[in-house]
Amino acid sequence: MTATPPxxxxxxxxxxxxxxxxxxxxxxxxEAGLRSVRKALGWWFGPLFAREHVIASWYLAxxxxxxxxxxxxxxxxxxTTFGLVFVAVGLLLVVPTFSLVEAMTSVERHRAAWVGRVxxxxxxxxxxxxxxxxxxxxxxxxxxxxxxxxxxxxxIVAPVLFAVAVTPWVIVIVVFARSLAxxxxxxxxxxxxxxxxxxxxxxxxxxxxxxxxxxxxxFLGPDPxxxxxxxxxxxxxxxxxxxxxxxxxxxxxxxxxHDGVQQQLVAIGIDMGRAQARLTSDPAAxxxxxxxxxxxxHSAIGEMRVxxxxxxxxxxxxxxxxxxxxxxxxxxxxPIAVDVDLSGDLPDDTAATAWYVVSEATAxxxxxxxxxxxxxxxxxxxxxxxxxRITVHDDGCGGAAAMRGSGLAGIRARVEGVDGSFRIDSxxxxxxxxxxxxxxxxxxSAAPEGPRS
Amino acid sequence: MIGxxxxxxxxxxxxxxxxxxxxxxLLEDAGIDVVAAVGDADSLLRSVxxxxxxxxxxxxxxxxxxxxxxxxxxxxxxxAHPGVAVLVLSQYVEERYAAELLGGETAGVGYLLKDxxxxxxxxxxxxxxxxxGGNAVDAEVVSQIIGRSARASELDRLxxxxxxxxxxxxxxxxxxxxxxxxxxxxxxxxxxxxxxxTKLDLDHEQSxxxxxxxxxxxxxxxx
Numbered sequence: 001m002t003a004t005p006p007x008x009x010x011x012x013x014x015x016x017x018x019x020x021x022x023x024x025x026x027x028x029x030x031e032a033g034l035r036s037v038r039k040a041l042g043w044w045f046g047p048l049f050a051r052e053h054v055i056a057s058w059y060l061a062x063x064x065x066x067x068x069x070x071x072x073x074x075x076x077x078x079x080t081t082f083g084l085v086f087v088a089v090g091l092l093l094v095v096p097t098f099s100l101v102e103a104m105t106s107v108e109r110h111r112a113a114w115v116g117r118v119x120x121x122x123x124x125x126x127x128x129x130x131x132x133x134x135x136x137x138x139x140x141x142x143x144x145x146x147x148x149x150x151x152x153x154x155x156i157v158a159p160v161l162f163a164v165a166v167t168p169w170v171i172v173i174v175v176f177a178r179s180l181a182x183x184x185x186x187x188x189x190x191x192x193x194x195x196x197x198x199x200x201x202x203x204x205x206x207x208x209x210x211x212x213x214x215x216x217x218x219f220l221g222p223d224p225x226x227x228x229x230x231x232x233x234x235x236x237x238x239x240x241x242x243x244x245x246x247x248x249x250x251x252x253x254x255x256x257x258h259d260g261v262q263q264q265l266v267a268i269g270i271d272m273g274r275a276q277a278r279l280t281s282d283p284a285a286x287x288x289x290x291x292x293x294x295x296x297x298h299s300a301i302g303e304m305r306v307x308x309x310x311x312x313x314x315x316x317x318x319x320x321x322x323x324x325x326x327x328x329x330x331x332x333x334x335p336i337a338v339d340v341d342l343s344g345d346l347p348d349d350t351a352a353t354a355w356y357v358v359s360e361a362t363a364x365x366x367x368x369x370x371x372x373x374x375x376x377x378x379x380x381x382x383x384x385x386x387x388x389r390i391t392v393h394d395d396g397c398g399g400a401a402a403m404r405g406s407g408l409a410g411i412r413a414r415v416e417g418v419d420g421s422f423r424i425d426s427x428x429x430x431x432x433x434x435x436x437x438x439x440x441x442x443x444x445s446a447a448p449e450g451p452r453s
Numbered sequence: 454m455i456g457x458x459x460x461x462x463x464x465x466x467x468x469x470x471x472x473x474x475x476x477x478x479l480l481e482d483a484g485i486d487v488v489a490a491v492g493d494a495d496s497l498l499r500s501v502x503x504x505x506x507x508x509x510x511x512x513x514x515x516x517x518x519x520x521x522x523x524x525x526x527x528x529x530x531x532x533a534h535p536g537v538a539v540l541v542l543s544q545y546v547e548e549r550y551a552a553e554l555l556g557g558e559t560a561g562v563g564y565l566l567k568d569x570x571x572x573x574x575x576x577x578x579x580x581x582x583x584x585x586g587g588n589a590v591d592a593e594v595v596s597q598i599i600g601r602s603a604r605a606s607e608l609d610r611l612x613x614x615x616x617x618x619x620x621x622x623x624x625x626x627x628x629x630x631x632x633x634x635x636x637x638x639x640x641x642x643x644x645x646x647x648x649x650x651t652k653l654d655l656d657h658e659q660s661x662x663x664x665x666x667x668x669x670x671x672x673x674x675x676x
């Protein structure tokens with residue numbers, strides 16, 4: 001809407017050449033006035049040069065044609081089906097007829113994407129069992145009758161909206177055509193009005209297309225109440241999963257500390273005690289024991305570092321996701337290729353989640369997959385809203401599943417906890433591909449929505 | 454079963470090879486004969502049955518579940534081989550089984566936190582003491598089970614007779630057994646026990662648990 005028309009000069013550039021210093025004072029008022037007029041004109045006629053209104057008009061025009069096709073096909077199919085109900089053949093046609101209606105309305109739903117709106121399907125009752133049960137559940141499903149109702153309603157709504165969208169254009173064209181045909185009797189006021197309308201027409205087209213998609217969404221899109229209830233359910237499940245993942249994580253850390261570091265520290269203590277006992281009687285043996293203690297100490301410190309890094313990778317803060325991911329695979333016994341291709345920085349939370357996904361996934365591969373080679377890719381998935389896609393692939397034995405309490409369940413919980421999506425494809429025998437898509441919250445709007453408030 | 458200083462035979466069970474090797478060498482330095490060193494509870498029970506050691510040193514957490522295999526094995530050893538002393542080494546206190554282990558006959562039973570191994574001389578002394586039929590109960594263990602630290606001063610409040618009764622309780626004697634040993638009536642023993650519970654601040658505990666706690670206090674305060 002606010003796109004600058006191509007003929008508007010870039011701001012700050014001045015017409016005329018040279019001697020600006022001397023003339024600027026005289027021109028200031030006039031130029032400022034000129035510039036604001038130019039600005040106003042740019043604002044008013046700007047939409048005319050944007051693509052949106054062309055697409056919107058096209059969307060509405062196709063809508064009229066499609067509404068007609070849908071109606072005719074539906075009417076014929078319904079008439080045939082219900083006309084033949086009493087000779088049993090009609091009963092067989094019920095399911096295909098409603099499926100046809102569903103397919104056609106779903107095309108209309110998907111068309112809303114032309115003007116940037118995504119309309120998700122309103123779920124129909126699932127059809128299971130024999131053809132008789134399928135037929136019964138189809139014919140008694142209010143959602144399917146709602147789709148049929150849409151076909152009828154859209155036959156009226158689509159042309160009306162199209163008419164609203166084209167009316168300003170028709171007026172403009174008629175006025176211009178008349179002025180061209182009859183140069184003598186040009187009504188200046190009429191012409192001026194037509195020019196003004198040139199700014200209005202694209203706005204009306206875009207707004208009308210918006211109305212049309214809103215109508216489609218209301219009719220064919222999910223019921224907001226049901227959607228909300230589902231969302232609440234999902235959130236509750238996710239919360240439980242996160243809590244479980246956190247508990248599992250704590251157990252893992254506790255075990256790592258107790259079974260790893262603590263044992264090593266005690267072993268060091270034993271070595272030192274034995275060294276102390278030999279200090280005077282057998283200094284050489286004591287020195288050897290102290291050396292052994294020092295080696296164990298090195299390993300304990302190393303283990304502490306691993307545990308600490310598992311909690312939060314310092315390199316993530318210092319050098320970014322790419323470096324952090326490289327440091328995960330650096331210690332891997334098998335080759336793991338890392339490819340990070342992002343157009344911009346990630347917020348800390350998203351980077352930490354991405355790091356966690358890769359860290360757990362690669363740990364899982366090393367533990368279970370028996371793979372020869374693996375790869376990690378992090379790329380942009382979509383813009384507006386921005387999402388990134390993490391793909392971790394290995395050629396191991398497959399059969400991985402996100403069972404409760406497993407590392408993969410931890411990944412799922414973490415990813416779904418930030419409203420991302422997670423899927424794993426791991427047939428027995430491999431290969432395994434894990435894909436996580438993470439939304440990237442805009443930095444400015446992230447704060448009020450976050451759980452920290 | 455009661456070995457003199459030179460002739461103690463020990464079995465050790467710990468799944469951490471590092472720690473197990475360290476303890477084995479530590480015991481061998483002290484002249485204790487380690488007849489078997491194993492990594493899980495089943496092997497422990499088998500080697501105890503085969504070698505009839507004087508003492509078994511048992512880690513609480515062992516495969517497969519890494520929870521309380523060791524202490525369950527320790528309880529089992531006490532049941533099947535009463536002559537084998539048991540010293541449990543733990544990263545932390547497993548209250549339920551600790552109480553079970555220390556609730557019966559306490560001769561030759563020890564429960565120490567693993568950290569104590571670091572004080573090598575004290576640790577060896579504890580091994581010798583338990584192998585000889587004595588006790589080694591970590592004050593930390595007692596305080597975690599009782600919820601407060603066991604203090605010798607608490608025992609000072611007891612009369613000599615009550616102390617004697619408590620000592621017999623720690624040997625696993627029933628009230629009737631204590632009455633026989635001291636040649637007093639059962640009622641008198643019960644009165645002594647009730648008094649010493651009060652003095653040890655155990656009035657509010659359940660009766661069965663209370664007995665274990667009193668014994669624990671006794672064991673912890675007099676190593």
